Amino acid sequence: MTNYVEKLNPIFKDYYKILSDDFPEFLIDYIETPRMQKQAGISVSCGTYYSNMFENVWYSSLDHSIAVALIIWHFTHDKKQTLSGLFHDISTPVFKHCIDFMNHDSETQESTEDLTKTMILESKEIMTLLKRDNIKIDEVADYHIYPIADNDTPMLSADRLEYTLSNGLGQIKKLWDLDEVKKIYSNIIIVNKEDGTPEMCFQDKEIAERFVEVMSQLSVLYMDDRRRFGMQFLADTMKIMSNIGAISVDDLYEFSEEEVIERINSCNDYNISKCFNTWKNGLGVEISDKELDDKYCVNIKAKKRYIDPLVKTSNGVERISSISARAKQNIDNCLNYTFDRYVYMDFDFTGKGKILIKN
DSSP: OOHHHHTSOHHHHHHHHHHOSSOOTHHHHHHTSHHHHGGGGSBTTTTGGGSTTOOOOOOBHHHHHHHHHHHHHHHHOOHHHHHHHHHTTTTOOTTTTHHHHHTTOTTTOOTTGGGHHHHHHTOHHHHHHHHHTTOOGGGTSOGGGSTTTOOSTTSOOHHHHHHHHHHHBTTSOBOOOHHHHHHHHHTEEEEEOTTSOEEEEESOHHHHHHHHHHHHHHHHHHHSHHHHHHHHHHHHHHHHHHHTTSSOTTHHHHSOHHHHHHHHHTOOGGGHHHHHHHHHHOOOOEEESSOOTTSEEEOOOOOOOOOOOEEEETTEEEEHHHHOHHHHHHHHHHHTOOOOSEEEESOOSSSSSSOOOOO
């Protein structure tokens, strides 16, 4: 393993060993490049790690990317697909999907993905390694071309599998332990569908049902009022700071979250530092049926993340929702979640309840 992995939280080191019995040596040099190491300073929690409203365990964007690569390696033993998994979040900015909210992309959360190839191209270290390994950039810059790495919702892929497993290990909420993760992971096989496309598939209905049950609980947490509020608040904070020259858009891709928070804490324009610390030390948010002019009050939608995995049956392979009422109900809980309420805290950026954004 790399020096980086050796320093991880012990639970996640053991988790990596479940994902792959062997740690592929070729990954080490890529993980240690400066561009990949920048992801070590970004939490997958989309900034919520920094507020008392949440109980997130630290898990970085790099931790997630390595885990995705290990899953792909376990199922394919293909270097190119594995590297595509490692690189898939290389263009992730600070506070992760909050910047998608800033870019008015709260529902698909894909606004920064187009920078992946650019980030790889601009890393002389990664490009040197790819040349050494005789790999073309287009073979690793888009993990969407590999169905095991990524595919369309609601199918199960390495990316969706990873964040469900790790989020349930305590990154979002402790919903299972390493023994259960191992049981779930070892039950997954790869099947080729009628069109020849490979996809992950559970061998046992009961295990698939348990996976979907936890996935559903996590999905609701991804969308809940506190999290949407926090993500929109951080997005607006970054937008205002960018507009007043306190931070640049490029900084969002170069700085660690700790460095950006230092900028926030030293920024008094529009009460930014005061509002940030109110959110940081807050224990909850308030709900309203209408917009309130004298509060920081938002109504924002979020991406509905859900998975309807395949299960092996006597009739072939089927979606769990088609053979399990329990799983279908859990999936419906995700799909039926509504965003009709306003969420607020008792502060504002300007003293007038409205955020001043320069055109």
